[in-house]
Amino acid sequence: MVTEREFLDGYDPRAYPAVAVTVDIVTLTIRDGVLNVLLVERGEQPHAGRLALPGGFVREETLDQAARRELAEETGILPRVHLEQLATFGDPGRDPRMRVMSIAYLAFAPHLPEPTVGGDAAAARWVPVDTASGLAFDHDAILAAGLERARAKIEYTPLATAFVDDEFTIAQLRGVYTAVWGEEPHAGNFHRKVLSVPGFVADTGATTQRGGERGGPRSKLYRAGDARILHPALLRPSLER
Structure with a gap:
């Protein structure tokens, strides 16, 4: 059997095809009610x-470090954002x-700032x-995969709370679902379902300082609960029909 040392001594990198590794980041936020x-x-x-x-290309760093570095270098976006691996794209002609x-x-978070261009980006x-x-490249497909991941994931995890402040109303949370799904859930049904899912949200005991736009009562404020999975899941209205 060939030892590892013998293998490395005779290793010829030209015998293997050259493959580069990059990271691409689908960064989402809600601005004026629009995803x-x-x-x-x-x-x-x-x-x-x-x-x-x-x-951009991965250097001598972990993949997560590369994603955060590229996001910061090209756009100036530095706040702590939710970041998760989405998928690998490797078609030969991409x-x-x-x-x-x-x-x-x-990646996503609430209230992300205007980007500041840097690195090799022009804007x-x-x-x-x-x-x-x-x-460019196959980024339409990557974006589509990111959107579907976000839309599906807020159905069965509390990830939608990453789009709102630490304290939020049920109406604000519903606005996240409307923006991400691209369809508006029924207000009453949504309110009932959110409060019926164990650990999804927790009542802070506080309310908003003023009532709604129509002069109604002040709204209760909630925070994210400790649930990791929503059971039962909140399905998109189009999937419930």
Whole structure:
């Protein structure tokens, strides 16, 4: 049997195809009640001038570190955001330079600031997801996967609470579901379902300082509970029909 040392002594890297690894980040936030994605304008070839997801090549770092670094370098977005691996994209023709495997990430948080361009990006801006198309590389497919992950995940996990402040009303939480799903749940049914899921939200005992727009009573304030899975799940209205 060949030992590891003997193998390494005779190792020829030219015998193996060169493959690069990148990270691409689908960063979502809600602005004026609309779900937005963070996009950059590519400042270099390939695809110079086209919009793309923030991302870049992985250095001597972990994948999570690479995702946070690229997000900070290209857009100036530095706050603590929820970040999770989404999927791997590796079609042979996805990058004209070489064979590139991309580890896609999903990130989101409430009240994310206006981006500050940096790195090799020429510009950066928030774009409503309904108008984000024609992106560079295969980023349309990555964005679609990120949107479906977010839409499905808020059905069975309390992840929607990552889009609101530490204290929130049920109406504000419903606004998150409306923006992410792209369809509005029935207000009364939503309120009842949220409060019936064990551990989803916890009553803070406080209320808003003023009533609703129509002069109604002040709304109760809630915080995220300790549940990790929502049971029963909150299904999209279109899936309940």
